Amino acid sequence: MPSKCAKLKDNKMDKRFAVRRVRQRDLDRILEIEAASFGADAYDRNLFAEYTRKCGGLFLVAERGTKVCAYSIAAISPGRTGNRAELVSLAVDPAFLGKGAASALMDSTLRRLRRRGIARIGLMVKVTNQRARAFYEKYGFRKLRRVARYYEDGADGLSLAKDL
């Protein structure tokens, strides 16, 4: 019979997500998460396949056990004042929302970018996406500007950035 402490530790471990680089065989599961999260705005398989090739160690998945629960993609591009990063996409399976999967991915992404000497990360979020805006605010992203009708449905975008 395990002690109470061991049991507590097990429960806590259960809640953790493991973060690793994407593999080709994750794509079906990522497409499911994408469709459930973004509907008509979902990226297609070809685009994900391209990001898998291009974004190397910055296209990540969060797993609980062997189930992929969330993914994130960051890309590095040259800028006037040095290389900069963009968070291209981030989504959590609706069944796993609010359990820390997005935070696990963001923590890992920020660590990987700092290791590469990247000074800043930017992203674009829909003005109406309150949940994502609260998430980025928690991470200290600041608003740079509002871009009118950035999204296909006519919604405005907010350009956010964070110094690393």
Ligand SMILES: CC(C)(COP(=O)(O)OP(=O)(O)OC[C@H]1O[C@@H](n2cnc3c(N)ncnc32)[C@H](O)[C@@H]1OP(=O)(O)O)[C@@H](O)C(=O)NCCC(=O)NCCS
């Ligand atoms: C935005 C998103 C990735 C956040 O995922 P998540 O699983 O809720 O994130 P986490 O569990 O790691 O939550 C971290 C923080 O997000 C914020 N958050 C989470 N759920 C929230 C809610 N229901 N309301 C407001 N803020 C919330 C909180 O600041 C939370 O921090 P806390 O746990 O310390 O309070 C997720 O909602 C999602 O996939 N949305 C659909 C796709 C999308 O919009 N992607 C972003 C495109 S720019």
